[in-house]
Amino acid sequence: MTTRIKPDEQRKQQIRAAATRCFVRRGFAATRLLDIAREAGLSKGGVYFHYRAKEALFHDILEAQFTALQSRWDTELDADQPADRALRGLVLTHLQTLEHSPDEARFCNLMIAMASQNPEFRERLEQVLAGMRVRYAELLRRGATAGVFSAGDAEILARGIIALIYGIAAESAGDPQAALPMRAEQGADLAVRLARGPAA
């Protein structure tokens, strides 16, 4: 895949990775474009050519993460599989991105905190959450109809499953290496357990 990425996009990826490390270590306000350039091994101009402000960088990191998750969901999931397997797959894919990259978990937590400091980031988060809620609620309804999930308020359950995912990221903040408090598979099993509920 890497060979098909244009050099410009490759350079931007490099800058985003360096910026992510700076943001999660120092916070947003204390990070300067110069710090990001140093971390990326570039000149300040080399960063500035692609990103005029750290707000744009933060925004692009967010978008890159959301897009990557979305495309992993789209490629890995089969619309015909049973609702419980589909649910497990969605949650597992999300948790694996956090499990494989500690800085992605840390950035997720930073993004949540930044939402109360920056209205633009907050609105983008709201949109993403809304999209996830629709997707999970549909799946929960499909599972309830098929009898694999016990009936319940699909909207609230969807929010609970999303809370479980973001909360696993939050709990990783207690670990020096940002290790998740459980394996991604165990987290996905908990989501299915929550969806399944008491047997009818």
Next chain:
Amino acid sequence: MTTRIKPDEQRKQQIRAAATRCFVRRGFAATRLLDIAREAGLSKGGVYFHYRAKEALFHDILEAQFTALQSRWDTELDADQPADRALRGLVLTHLQTLEHSPDEARFCNLMIAMASQNPEFRERLEQVLAGMRVRYAELLRRGATAGVFSAGDAEILARGIIALIYGIAAESAGDPQAALPMRAEQGADLAVRLARGPAA
């Protein structure tokens, strides 16, 4: 209760409340003691007399929140009640503190993000999470023995319930008023549903 608080402690409470508002709005790095003094309607010296550095203030806000939660848990909970009711009560108490104070939810999210920026805050978070895990795991084991919860890995379930709580706080970051994505009661019901699991 207020009449029994010493004037010094009352002043410190006032400073902590102002600091919480500043921290969640601007972030930790961008907040100066002077900003906190202005927000509290005090002189810079008035803040400095009680808090020499914003690190100490952040630390004290954390401790005040943990202590308040602990004492609410201790006073409201009856050790003899069934495990499912006890679990519901613990989660409900925690979520209600977030529901009643949007800045407490925002501060919770900021604290999670700050943990990867400051080793001292991270270690304190780790301790608090460890304490919560012991408490929830004990309750889950008691419930499994009594047959109100289906068997499962109590350690992982405890982490899942804590994730649910912190994730509900995280999801509130998408709302302009930091409203929780569900009522505290609904969140507590989800925790019990997760603990109960499939009927044996």
